[in-house]
Amino acid sequence: MSHLSRFVFKVVTILLMVVLISLNTHQVQGQEGIVVENPEVTVDFGRSITFTAKIKSPIPIKQASILFRGVNEEVTRVETLQVAEDGAVNFIYDASLNVFPPFSSIVYWFQATLTDDKTYTSEPINFSYNDTRFPWREITRTIVTIHWYAGDDAFGAAALDAAGAGMLAMREFIPISLTDPINIYIYSNEPDLQNTLLLGGEEWAGGHANPELGVVLVAIAPGAGQSIEMETKIPHELTHVMMYRALGDKYINQPAWLLEGIASMVERYPNPEYARALDIASGNNSLLAFEDLCASFPADAGNAFLAYAQSQSFATYIRDTYGTAGLTRLTSAYGDGFNCELGATNALGTPLSQLDARWRESVLGQNITGVAARNLAPFILLMALVLVVPIWGAIDMLRQRRKRGNQTQ
Ligand SMILES: [Zn+2]
Numbered sequence: 001m002s003h004l005s006r007f008v009f010k011v012v013t014i015l016l017m018v019v020l021i022s023l024n025t026h027q028v029q030g031q032e033g034i035v036v037e038n039p040e041v042t043v044d045f046g047r048s049i050t051f052t053a054k055i056k057s058p059i060p061i062k063q064a065s066i067l068f069r070g071v072n073e074e075v076t077r078v079e080t081l082q083v084a085e086d087g088a089v090n091f092i093y094d095a096s097l098n099v100f101p102p103f104s105s106i107v108y109w110f111q112a113t114l115t116d117d118k119t120y121t122s123e124p125i126n127f128s129y130n131d132t133r134f135p136w137r138e139i140t141r142t143i144v145t146i147h148w149y150a151g152d153d154a155f156g157a158a159a160l161d162a163a164g165a166g167m168l169a170m171r172e173f174i175p176i177s178l179t180d181p182i183n184i185y186i187y188s189n190e191p192d193l194q195n196t197l198l199l200g201g202e203e204w205a206g207g208h209a210n211p212e213l214g215v216v217l218v219a220i221a222p223g224a225g226q227s228i229e230m231e232t233k234i235p236h237e238l239t240h241v242m243m244y245r246a247l248g249d250k251y252i253n254q255p256a257w258l259l260e261g262i263a264s265m266v267e268r269y270p271n272p273e274y275a276r277a278l279d280i281a282s283g284n285n286s287l288l289a290f291e292d293l294c295a296s297f298p299a300d301a302g303n304a305f306l307a308y309a310q311s312q313s314f315a316t317y318i319r320d321t322y323g324t325a326g327l328t329r330l331t332s333a334y335g336d337g338f339n340c341e342l343g344a345t346n347a348l349g350t351p352l353s354q355l356d357a358r359w360r361e362s363v364l365g366q367n368i369t370g371v372a373a374r375n376l377a378p379f380i381l382l383m384a385l386v387l388v389v390p391i392w393g394a395i396d397m398l399r400q401r402r403k404r405g406n407q408t409q
Contacts, residue, residue: 033057033120034112037087041108045132046199049093051108056087057120061112066091068108070100071126072212081110099201100129103183103215131185131196143181150188151222159186159220159230162268166235170242170266173324177245184216184234193219209237211244211251231268239263243331250335255294255343258330260308261315274309281306282364290314290356294340317359322348 039053051066064083069076077098081089089110100106106129110122130136134149139156146159163184167176187193193208196217208217216237220229240263244251251259264270281287288298288307297307319327329347334340344352360366 034061034110034114034122036110036122039125041127043095043127043129043132045095045102045130046099046196047094047096049095049106049129051089051091051093053089053110054087055083055089055110055112055122057112057114060115061087062115062117064089064110064112066108066110068093068106070129071105071107083112095129096199099199101210101213101215102129102131102196102200102217103185104129104210104213134187134192136185143178145181145183146186147183148186148188151186151226155186155222155226158227159184159234162227162230162234163238165231165268166238166266167242169235169268170239173262173265173319173327174239174242174246176242180214180245182214182216182238182241184218184237187217187219188221190219193217208233209240211241214241216241228269232271233267235266235268236263239266247331247335250331253337254331254334255290255340256297257290257293257307257311257314258334260297261311261318262327264308264312265315265319267312270312271309273305274312277306277309278313278364281310282360282366287360287364290352291340313363314356314359317363318348318355 035056037054037056040051042050042052044050051068055061055064061083064081065078066081066089067076067078077093079091079093081091083089105126107124107126109124111119113119136147136149137156138145138147139153139160140146141160141164144160144163146156146163148156148159163182170176187196197208209215216234218229218233218237220226220233240259243254243259243262247254278287286306288303288310290310293307293311297304315327318330322329326348330343333343333347336346338346341352344350344355348355350358357368361368
């Protein structure tokens with residue numbers, strides 16, 4: 001064999017070995033790990049979530065578990081599984097004890113430790129924890145999907161129109177993001193909706209929008225009043241979602257009165273009862289101080305209603321006085337962490353308490369500075385007498401002197 005042929009032989013041998021080794025590792029990798037077949041999730045909303053699958057592995061499984069969490073949650077739940085001879089697993093999660101928010105997205109995956117004492121993890125799988133108790137229909141336009149179960153096709157179309165009109169109206173106050181989807185679920189009555197909120201956990205108690213999930217829940221009965229309800233409720237809740245998308249982490253720093261005030265401004269038909277509630281509360285001096293509406297709204301229905309009425313009127317007053325730019329400066333000051341009183345000073349040059357007083361004066365016709373002036377009136381009169389009498393006396397003296405001077409000339 002010549003040097004050259006020996007060299008070629010060596011190269012070919014090395015190449016063959018490389019190919020064989022890589023084939024070999026490929027085979028080993030193929031044998032390793034676990035394969036999940038036919039994964040299925042059955043949701044019985046508010047009661048249970050049933051996970052089933054078959055876990056296949058080249059060598060026996062010593063121990064297996066299922067792991068899952070809401071996509072926005074930090075904590076992962078881990079449950080040990082019994083694996084049948086054929087790899088079948090089945091796990092029933094009690095959703096009545098450990099609730100997930102309605103319509104939230106849940107991610108799950110499997111882990112198995114095999115007889116080689118290595119632990120293998122499957123690919124994650126997502127599913128929606130939907131309220132499965134109703135026969136939902138749906139219609140989508142751009143990023144908005146309307147889901148409803150009572151009412152005809154026209155009902156769904158009207159709801160889409162209300163959402164579109166709401167987006168146009170809120171464009172004046174906040175930037176609109178059209179990238180992520182928004183799902184609006186319309187229940188046909190308040191008890192159905194309240195029941196869903198109850199099954200979905202406390203975080204839903206305060207409102208009907210979960211901005212983080214891009215999910216809105218409203219109760220609207222099909223019938224004569226449906227358009228007014230749609231054009232009021234849908235834009236309001238959509239505003240919460242869009243504000244969250246515009247502000248991100250800074251959404252949580254916003255005072256409740258500001259979030260609710262802006263959302264209520266976008267409603268096509270502001271509640272006619274708001275004006276009456278404001279009149280009565282102003283008359284009997286039971287208006288709520290805005291500094292008490294920063295962290296949250298009152299729990300009792302009557303005061304909560306008044307809080308909405310005040311917030312809607314107050315936000316409108318701020319917009320009319322300082323413009324939309326003023327509202328934007330306000331959300332950014334609060335977003336930067338200013339407290340409720342000083343956020344207003346930073347953004348508008350006036351502390352919240354003073355803004356509150358000015359709103360009472362100019363919108364509700366209370367006369368706060370006027371009252372102060374009336375209380376001071378007797379003192380002002382006295383001051384005037386004390387000052388004016390000597391001044392007149394001095395002028396009189398000067399006059400007399402001038403007269404005398406004229407006489408001598
Ligand atoms: Zn709201």
